[in-house]
Amino acid sequence: MSERILVVDDEPQIQRFLKPALKAAGYDVVEAATGSEALKAVATAAPDLVILDLGLPDMDGKDVLTSLRGWTTIPVIILSARERESEKIAALDLGADDYIEKPFGIGELTARIRTALRHRERAAAGPAVITTDGLVIDTVRRLVTRGEEAVRLTPKEYDLLTLLARHAGRVVTHKTLLTSVWGPAHGEDLHYLRVFIGQLRQKIERDPTQPAIVRTEPGVGYRLVIDL
Amino acid sequence: MTENERDDSLRPDPDALLALAEKDRRGKLTVFLGAAPGVGKTYAMLTRAGRLKAEGVDVVVGLVETHGRGETAALVDGLEVLPRARIEHRGKVLEEFDLDGALARRPKIVLVDELAHSNPEGSRHPKRYQDIEELIAAGIDVWTALNIQHLESLSDVVAQITGVTVRERVPDVVLKKADEVLLVDLPPTELIERLKEGKVYLPESASRAVDRFFRLGNLTALRELALRRTADRVDEQVVDYLKQNAIEGPWASGERLLVCVGPDDLSEKVVRVASRLASGLNAPWIVVSIERADREVETTERLQRMEALFRLAEQLGAETRRVVGNDFVEEILKLARREHATQIVIGARRNRGWRKFLLPSLPDALSRKAAGLGVYFVTPDKTEKPPAPARFALPGIASYKQSVLIAVALSAATAAVGKLVYVFAELPNISLLFLLAVLGAAVLGGYVSAFIAAVLSALAYNFLFIDPLHTFTITAPHEVFALIVFLSVAIIAGGFASRIKEQAEVARVRATALQSLYEFSRKLSTAGKSDDAIWLAVSHLQASLKRNIVLLLPDKSDLRVAAVWPPDTELDVTDFTAARWTRDKQEVAGAGTGTLPNSRFEFRPLMGPHGLVGVCGIQQSEEQLGPNAERALSAILDQTAIALDRARLSEESLQQAARLEGERYREALLSSISHDLRTPLATIMGAVTSLRQLGDKMEPESRDDLLESIEEEGGRMSRFVSNLLDMTRIEAGTLKPKSDWIDVSDVIHSAVERARKYFPGTVIETGIAPDLPLVEGDSVLLGQVLFNLLDNAVKFGGEEPVNVYARRDGQDVLISVTDLGKGIPPAEIDRVFEKFYRRGKPDGRSPGTGLGLSIARGFVEAMGGKIQAESPAVKKRGTRIVIRFPAGEAAKAEKAKG
CATH class of the missing domain: 3.40.50.620 (HUPs)
Structure with a gap:
C-alpha cells in the first residue's frame, strides 16, 4: 500500500501541480488549505507524512506544527521562502523533520520525502550502522572507520557525528547540535560548532575543502549526507 | 617652597605640556621686533624667507611693503607673492592683505608685514593681528614685523618719552603668545644716519612728527624698551623649558x-x-x-x-x-x-x-x-581731571536737584507745622516731627535728600525751638547734646530709609524682569514647533530690548534667516558674514566686537546642550544695553536655545518615526513582490520538474493540466511584471499618455473580451449608451485600466456577474465597473487606490498584487480623468469603481471621426 502524504498549502496552484506529481511518484495525496483543515486531516486521514506551508490564512504554520507535535511524531517537511530564515529555524526547532525552499524541483522534494519516511522506519527499528561516502559509522560499537582504518575522534567530535548520523539525510539546526553536545547553556555558542565541524571534516572527509559528508545548510545547521 | 611642592615640580607640569600640545596644532607666529621704523625688520624677514625658500620650504609673501627700495624689492623677487585684495573705501580703492586668499593657498609660512596695521572699514577684522590670529588658528605659520612703540602696555611710556601718541596699538598678548621673537637691532646713531640718507621710508604727512620722533634720546629709550622686552621673553622661555622638562630651577617670582x-x-x-x-x-x-x-x-x-x-x-x-x-x-x-x-x-x-x-x-x-x-x-597725574561724580539713576528715585528741593520743602513744611503746633501746645519732643521729615525725604528723595533734610531740620529746630529762640546759639548744654543726638539719629535713619527704598526699587525692577522672563518661558514651553519658538523669541526680544532682532538657523552648510522683527529688518552681506563667523567660531561677532564691527548687528551664538542651534542678531545703536537688558537678553537666548534644541529633537524623532514607517512599508512591499513572483515561479518550477521526471507515469489529463498551469502562471507573472513596470513609470513621472480621440465603447469591448479569455466562467455584462461621445486619451492605457478593474471585480465578485456600464453624465463620460462581492468597509474605501493595499484574501482565488487599482488611478489621472470607489454598490453588496472623463466637444469629435 502506498504511503499517504498530506499537503497543507493555501495556494491552489501549488496544490494543482503537487497532487499529480506526488501521485505519479507513487504516493496518495490528501489536501488541506488551512491549519484547522490540516489538523483535522492528520487525525482522520492518517497520513504518513505532512508537507506544511508556513504561511497559512487562518493560523501560523508553526502553531500547526506545535499542535501536531503534542500527540504525534509524524514526519513534517516545511515549505518556506528563503528570506524567512528565522521562521524556518524556529519550525525545525519545534520538531519539523526537514524543510524545502520555494521554488523547488520535484526531485528534491521526493528525495526529502523518502529520507523522512525511511527515518521514521529506522527510528522504529533502533540504531544502525550508517555508511556515507565510504565512511562507516557504527553507533553500537562506537566505531568510525574508513576502509580498514579506524578514524580517531575526540568524544565531542564523536557525539557531533553520531547526532548528525541519527538524523542522517535531514538537517539538524545549530541550536539542536549545541544543546545536545555542549549542553543547554551553550545554545548560542556558534563558534564552538564552527571549530568542531572543521576538525571533524579534517578527519572524516576525503577532501575537507569540499565536504561531501557533513553539508552546511547556510544559516540553519548541518546535514549528514547518506547514500540512498 | 615646601618640600612637597618641590617634589611635585619635579614632574613635568601637565599644564605646560598641554599648552605645548595645543601649540603644535596651531601655526607658529614669528615676530621681527624693532625699536623704530627703518631698523631693517622687513629686510631681515625677507632674507630669512629667501633662505628657507632655497631649502624648498613653502614660504609665500602675503603682504610686504618695500616702499620702492631696490634692495628689499630684489629680495621679494625670488618669492611667491599672493595677490592683494582690493577694497573700496570712501571712493578710493585700497590694496589690502587678502586673508581668504592666504587661507585658501595654505602655505607653510606666510609673511605679513606691519603687525600693528589697522584694516580699512569693511574688512573682516578691524586689526591685522586678528587676521594673523586666524591664519595661525588655521595652522599656517606667520612671520610679521612690529615696532616696539605699538605695544599696548607701552603706549603711555612711549607717549611720555617721545611726545607722540601712537594710535595703532597691538595687545601685549599677541607678542607674549608669539612662538619666536627676533630682535632686529640697529644702533640709534646708525639709524639717524640712514634716515638722513633717505633710506628710511616715511610718509610725507608725518614729517614734523618724524623730526620729533627720531631724536637720539627717543631712539635710545625705545631701543632699551625693545631689548628689555626681548630679554623678558627669553627669560620666560627658559622658565617654560625648565617646567616642561621638570628641571628644578629658579621659577618666576611667585608674585601674584x-x-x-x-x-x-x-x-x-x-x-x-x-x-x-x-x-x-x-x-x-x-x-x-x-x-x-x-x-x-x-x-x-x-x-x-x-x-x-x-x-x-x-x-x-x-x-x-x-x-x-x-x-x-x-x-x-x-x-x-x-x-x-x-x-x-x-x-x-x-x-x-x-x-x-x-x-x-x-x-x-x-x-x-x-x-x-x-x-x-x-597716584594720579596732576593734569588729570577729577572723575565724574558717580551718579545713579534709578527709575522712581529723584535726581540730585529734586532731592535738594524735596529736602528743603519737607524741612520748611515741618518747621511751619511745628511752629503752628508750638503756638497752641508746647510739645516736649517736637524734634520727632523733624525726624519724620528726614524719613520722608529719604523715601522720596533718597540718601542725599535725607542728609540735607537732617542738617536743615537740625538748624531749623535750633533756630525755632531751642532757647534762645530765633538764634543759632544754644545756651543749655543738654540741648546741644540733644541736637547732636537728633542729627545722628536723623542721618542714620535717613540713610537706612533711603537704602530700603532703593532696594525696594531694585527688587521691583528685578521682579519686572523676572516676570517678563517667566511669561516668555511659559509661552515657550507651549511652543511645540521650532518656528513658534523662534517667533516668540524674536518678538519678545524686540519688545524688551527695543532693538531690531534677527534669528538665523543653520541650514546645511549655510545660515538662513528664520525670523526678523520688525518684519522689514534686512541683513546685508557684511551682516551675513558676521553671522556666519558666529556660527563657525561660536563666538560673538559683528557690531561692538573685534570681528567685523562694520555689521549693524551684534551676533550671538545660541548654544543648546548639543552645540550651536542658531545665531541671534541684535541691531546695535548708540546706546549700549544696560546690565538688566544684558541679563534678560542672555536668559532669553538660553531659553530659546533650549527650546530650539528640544524642537529639533522632537522633529528628529518624528522623522525617525517616518523613516521607520517607510522601512516597514518597504519591507512589506518587498515581501509582497517576492511572494507574488515566487508563487507562480514555484508552480512553474514544480510543474516542469514533475513533467520531466514523472511525466511518463501520469495520466494524459494530469499532464495537460500541469502544462496549462504553467501557461497560466506564466501569464500571471508577466502581468505582474508589467504592472510593476507601469507603476514604476507612474512613480518616475515618465508616463506620457498619447492624446487621441478614442471611442470608449470600442475600448470597453476589447477589455471585456480579454478578461473573458483570462477568467473563463465569469459572467461579464456590459451596458453602453449609444450616444457616447468621444473622449481624449490613450486607448491602450484606458484598456489596461479597464482590464485591471475587471480583474479586481472578478477576484472579489465571487460567483456573481460583473457589470460594466458607460454613459454620458452632463459634461462627462462616465464608465463604471461593478462587482457584487463583499464590498469594502467604509473605513478602507479611501485606501483602495494605495499601492500594495489588498482587501484580505479572496476566497479560493489567487490574491491580487495590490497594484491594479493604484495603476488604474495613475493612468486615469495622467489622462485627465477622475476615478473613485463606491461601496456598497447594489443592495448592501459589492463595489463600484467609477471613472469620469470630460466629454470631447461634439464638433471636434465629429471632425476626428470624419
Missing part, C-alpha cells in the same frame, strides 16, 4: 598681583602700571572691579568705561573678575586670599567732599587691613 579698578579715570593708568609691574615681576595679574550688591542700575557711561577697561586689561594679558559686595575692603582682601595674591595694586584716590572727613579712603582702609600683603598705590 591683584589690581583694583573702578569706573574712574585713574583706573586706566592703574592697569597700565600694573601690566608693566606684572611683566617686570613675571607675575600673573588679576584685574578686579567691585560692584555694590544693592546698586543694580549703573549708568551706561560707567558701564562702558568698565567694559573698555576690562578689554584693555585682557589685551595686556590680565585675568579679569567682577565681584559683587558691599564692603569693598573686605571683598578685595577675600579675593586676594582666595587667589593667593601677594600684592595689591590700587589707585591712590582720596575721598572727595564731606566723605573726606567722615570716612577713611579706600586705599587707607585697605593698607590698614591688608596684613602681610604689599599694597602698591598708583
Whole structure:
C-alpha cells in the first residue's frame, strides 16, 4: 500500500501541480488549505507524512506544527521562502523533520520525502550502522572507520557525528547540535560548532575543502549526507 | 617652597605640556621686533624667507611693503607673492592683505608685514593681528614685523618719552603668545644716519612728527624698551623649558598681583602700571572691579568705561573678575586670599567732599587691613581731571536737584507745622516731627535728600525751638547734646530709609524682569514647533530690548534667516558674514566686537546642550544695553536655545518615526513582490520538474493540466511584471499618455473580451449608451485600466456577474465597473487606490498584487480623468469603481471621426 502524504498549502496552484506529481511518484495525496483543515486531516486521514506551508490564512504554520507535535511524531517537511530564515529555524526547532525552499524541483522534494519516511522506519527499528561516502559509522560499537582504518575522534567530535548520523539525510539546526553536545547553556555558542565541524571534516572527509559528508545548510545547521 | 611642592615640580607640569600640545596644532607666529621704523625688520624677514625658500620650504609673501627700495624689492623677487585684495573705501580703492586668499593657498609660512596695521572699514577684522590670529588658528605659520612703540602696555611710556601718541596699538598678548621673537637691532646713531640718507621710508604727512620722533634720546629709550622686552621673553622661555622638562630651577617670582579698578579715570593708568609691574615681576595679574550688591542700575557711561577697561586689561594679558559686595575692603582682601595674591595694586584716590572727613579712603582702609600683603598705590597725574561724580539713576528715585528741593520743602513744611503746633501746645519732643521729615525725604528723595533734610531740620529746630529762640546759639548744654543726638539719629535713619527704598526699587525692577522672563518661558514651553519658538523669541526680544532682532538657523552648510522683527529688518552681506563667523567660531561677532564691527548687528551664538542651534542678531545703536537688558537678553537666548534644541529633537524623532514607517512599508512591499513572483515561479518550477521526471507515469489529463498551469502562471507573472513596470513609470513621472480621440465603447469591448479569455466562467455584462461621445486619451492605457478593474471585480465578485456600464453624465463620460462581492468597509474605501493595499484574501482565488487599482488611478489621472470607489454598490453588496472623463466637444469629435 502506498504511503499517504498530506499537503497543507493555501495556494491552489501549488496544490494543482503537487497532487499529480506526488501521485505519479507513487504516493496518495490528501489536501488541506488551512491549519484547522490540516489538523483535522492528520487525525482522520492518517497520513504518513505532512508537507506544511508556513504561511497559512487562518493560523501560523508553526502553531500547526506545535499542535501536531503534542500527540504525534509524524514526519513534517516545511515549505518556506528563503528570506524567512528565522521562521524556518524556529519550525525545525519545534520538531519539523526537514524543510524545502520555494521554488523547488520535484526531485528534491521526493528525495526529502523518502529520507523522512525511511527515518521514521529506522527510528522504529533502533540504531544502525550508517555508511556515507565510504565512511562507516557504527553507533553500537562506537566505531568510525574508513576502509580498514579506524578514524580517531575526540568524544565531542564523536557525539557531533553520531547526532548528525541519527538524523542522517535531514538537517539538524545549530541550536539542536549545541544543546545536545555542549549542553543547554551553550545554545548560542556558534563558534564552538564552527571549530568542531572543521576538525571533524579534517578527519572524516576525503577532501575537507569540499565536504561531501557533513553539508552546511547556510544559516540553519548541518546535514549528514547518506547514500540512498 | 615646601618640600612637597618641590617634589611635585619635579614632574613635568601637565599644564605646560598641554599648552605645548595645543601649540603644535596651531601655526607658529614669528615676530621681527624693532625699536623704530627703518631698523631693517622687513629686510631681515625677507632674507630669512629667501633662505628657507632655497631649502624648498613653502614660504609665500602675503603682504610686504618695500616702499620702492631696490634692495628689499630684489629680495621679494625670488618669492611667491599672493595677490592683494582690493577694497573700496570712501571712493578710493585700497590694496589690502587678502586673508581668504592666504587661507585658501595654505602655505607653510606666510609673511605679513606691519603687525600693528589697522584694516580699512569693511574688512573682516578691524586689526591685522586678528587676521594673523586666524591664519595661525588655521595652522599656517606667520612671520610679521612690529615696532616696539605699538605695544599696548607701552603706549603711555612711549607717549611720555617721545611726545607722540601712537594710535595703532597691538595687545601685549599677541607678542607674549608669539612662538619666536627676533630682535632686529640697529644702533640709534646708525639709524639717524640712514634716515638722513633717505633710506628710511616715511610718509610725507608725518614729517614734523618724524623730526620729533627720531631724536637720539627717543631712539635710545625705545631701543632699551625693545631689548628689555626681548630679554623678558627669553627669560620666560627658559622658565617654560625648565617646567616642561621638570628641571628644578629658579621659577618666576611667585608674585601674584591683584589690581583694583573702578569706573574712574585713574583706573586706566592703574592697569597700565600694573601690566608693566606684572611683566617686570613675571607675575600673573588679576584685574578686579567691585560692584555694590544693592546698586543694580549703573549708568551706561560707567558701564562702558568698565567694559573698555576690562578689554584693555585682557589685551595686556590680565585675568579679569567682577565681584559683587558691599564692603569693598573686605571683598578685595577675600579675593586676594582666595587667589593667593601677594600684592595689591590700587589707585591712590582720596575721598572727595564731606566723605573726606567722615570716612577713611579706600586705599587707607585697605593698607590698614591688608596684613602681610604689599599694597602698591598708583597716584594720579596732576593734569588729570577729577572723575565724574558717580551718579545713579534709578527709575522712581529723584535726581540730585529734586532731592535738594524735596529736602528743603519737607524741612520748611515741618518747621511751619511745628511752629503752628508750638503756638497752641508746647510739645516736649517736637524734634520727632523733624525726624519724620528726614524719613520722608529719604523715601522720596533718597540718601542725599535725607542728609540735607537732617542738617536743615537740625538748624531749623535750633533756630525755632531751642532757647534762645530765633538764634543759632544754644545756651543749655543738654540741648546741644540733644541736637547732636537728633542729627545722628536723623542721618542714620535717613540713610537706612533711603537704602530700603532703593532696594525696594531694585527688587521691583528685578521682579519686572523676572516676570517678563517667566511669561516668555511659559509661552515657550507651549511652543511645540521650532518656528513658534523662534517667533516668540524674536518678538519678545524686540519688545524688551527695543532693538531690531534677527534669528538665523543653520541650514546645511549655510545660515538662513528664520525670523526678523520688525518684519522689514534686512541683513546685508557684511551682516551675513558676521553671522556666519558666529556660527563657525561660536563666538560673538559683528557690531561692538573685534570681528567685523562694520555689521549693524551684534551676533550671538545660541548654544543648546548639543552645540550651536542658531545665531541671534541684535541691531546695535548708540546706546549700549544696560546690565538688566544684558541679563534678560542672555536668559532669553538660553531659553530659546533650549527650546530650539528640544524642537529639533522632537522633529528628529518624528522623522525617525517616518523613516521607520517607510522601512516597514518597504519591507512589506518587498515581501509582497517576492511572494507574488515566487508563487507562480514555484508552480512553474514544480510543474516542469514533475513533467520531466514523472511525466511518463501520469495520466494524459494530469499532464495537460500541469502544462496549462504553467501557461497560466506564466501569464500571471508577466502581468505582474508589467504592472510593476507601469507603476514604476507612474512613480518616475515618465508616463506620457498619447492624446487621441478614442471611442470608449470600442475600448470597453476589447477589455471585456480579454478578461473573458483570462477568467473563463465569469459572467461579464456590459451596458453602453449609444450616444457616447468621444473622449481624449490613450486607448491602450484606458484598456489596461479597464482590464485591471475587471480583474479586481472578478477576484472579489465571487460567483456573481460583473457589470460594466458607460454613459454620458452632463459634461462627462462616465464608465463604471461593478462587482457584487463583499464590498469594502467604509473605513478602507479611501485606501483602495494605495499601492500594495489588498482587501484580505479572496476566497479560493489567487490574491491580487495590490497594484491594479493604484495603476488604474495613475493612468486615469495622467489622462485627465477622475476615478473613485463606491461601496456598497447594489443592495448592501459589492463595489463600484467609477471613472469620469470630460466629454470631447461634439464638433471636434465629429471632425476626428470624419
